[in-house]
Amino acid sequence: MILRLLITTLLTCLASSVVAGTTPHNETRGFINVLHWWTSPSEAAAVDVLKQHYARSGFAWADQAIVGGGGGKAMTVLKSQIISGNPPHAAQISGMGIQNWASLDLLRHIDGSANRNQWRNVLPQFVLDTVQFRDRYYGIPVGIHRNNWLWINPTAFEDTGLAIPSSWDDLIAIAPRLRRAGFIPLTHGGEPWQQAAIFESVVLSEGGADFYRQALVEHDEEALTSPTMIKVFRKLKQITSLTPNDRSRRPWDQATREIINDEAAVMLMGDWALGEFKMSDQLEGVDFYCRPAFGTEDHFIYNIDSFVIFNRKRFKDRQAQQWLAQQLMNKETQIAFTDKKGSIPVRMDATDQLEGCQKKSLNALNKSIKEGTLVPSIIHGMAVKESLQAPVINFVSSYMSVPTATPEQAVISLSAALLAPAK
Incomplete structure (x- = not known):
């Protein structure tokens, strides 16, 4: 009886742990696999914020973190996955990369979420221009960095x-x-x-x-x-x-x-x-x-941190992706994420509490x-x-x-x- 109890407890612990690149446990509504290159201590802390806020949707975030601050290695991995027909649910893509991947018909647009949440009223024009392709939204922006x-x-x-x-x-x-x-x-x-x-x-x-x-x-x-x-x-x-x-x-x-x-x-x-x-x-x-x-x-x-979502046929996958767009653009998520990341929220209505270097x-x-x-x-x-x-x-x-x-x-x-x- 004791042995059975120990085994049951061990299996429960294993099932509840989410490791980078693995599938989360079955108690969630599903999961979303996210490829990114944020691996420094502060970046990992910022990603944890996104995971926690995304979990409120009932879905789980499965990390596919690729070491390499400039993102070059992550892009190599992404291309190989796409060629093999197994792209991630979502990936960190910046700037003109959004238009490039969208032009290949590999991405899902997120017009519904963008319009429902009135992005045009809260995002600066240069951010809107960056995340669109042919007047449709494909990028989910999460922060604005100043490089200089x-x-x-x-x-x-x-x-x-x-x-x-x-x-x-x-x-x-x-x-x-x-x-x-x-x-x-x-x-x-x-x-x-x-x-x-x-x-x-x-x-x-x-x-x-x-x-x-x-x-x-x-x-x-x-x-x-x-x-x-x-x-x-x-x-x-x-x-x-x-x-x-x-x-x-x-x-x-x-x-x-x-x-x-x-x-x-x-x-x-x-x-x-x-x-x-x-x-x-x-x-x-x-x-x-x-x-x-x-x-x-x-x-x-400027440099804008953003994500894109890839075409998926399964309804549950599409549902998980839609919640990603919703949660990452949430005002509370933006404030908590950029506090860890050092960036400015892309939502201009989420900037009132900025201090120090972020305020500057x-x-x-x-x-x-x-x-x-x-x-x-x-x-x-x-x-x-x-x-x-x-x-x-x-x-x-x-x-x-x-x-x-x-x-x-x-x-x-x-x-x-x-x-x-x-x-």
Whole structure:
């Protein structure tokens, strides 16, 4: 009797546990398999919020989390699943990827949920434009990130008696003193997308919003080969000298911990980094500062976190997918999720409680919309299709890693990468 009771208890425990990539227990109405690349500690905490809120529908969220901050590995897995005829119920897809997958008739539209919940009344126009294809809604947006943030370790400047820099030239000038004191002047993980993140911020700081759009969105040949773009690559080469001597490819959250652990002075990273600071009980204004990337104070490079749902025939699958759209756009879900993720809610009626860096980001967003200085991120697929995104990221990474590469050679190669598909 005791043995039977123990076995029954063990089976109950096993049945009630949900592991990444597994099917949830049978007490739910069903489950939805979600592919994404949010695997850092703060990202995992943010995903847990989505799971908990989605569970209120009676369905369960089954994780298929793929390690890789830029999402490249996740996209490789997704493509292989689609080719094999077994796509996930839902997947994290950003920017122009939504239009790409929708154009292949692989996605279900979510017009019903979008119209019922009056998305047009609560979402900014640039978010609406991002999640639509041919006037139908295909993307479920969950947060807005600002890419052009600097994260500053005040201890590095207090210990050295140096003023916090206000430009790249300032940081370059004081870098030797920071290194002698044991601080990495500018930390980052060395992954190609992280290197390209520096590139797009420098394009914005050197050329402004109009030049950024001409070069990286419209692919204007004159802008791509201009003296301004040569200045961008020259500055990029100088900035490379500020980064860790060992530029091994590390996840972005490891670089963030170098700020938290007083090993580095400055980091350029989107505000998903804020989640890691919060997870470590760091206080803004005491343990770290968040400031716009040098020269981009009045600009906002945006990246929108979003999901799509794939075509499914089974009624229960479609029902689970419909509830996903409903729950992720819930006002309460948006507030709780973005608190962990570091982003701004896409619902503008869910932003009243924002504080600190998130409030600064919201103010910068509103100002950039009003002044026309809001620009899409190229590294997160907001500005270009995936077929162009990867070559640009890899080229910039290669340029930053090869000491002999010149700015003049770089503008020719960048222009060729962006213009070749059009010729």
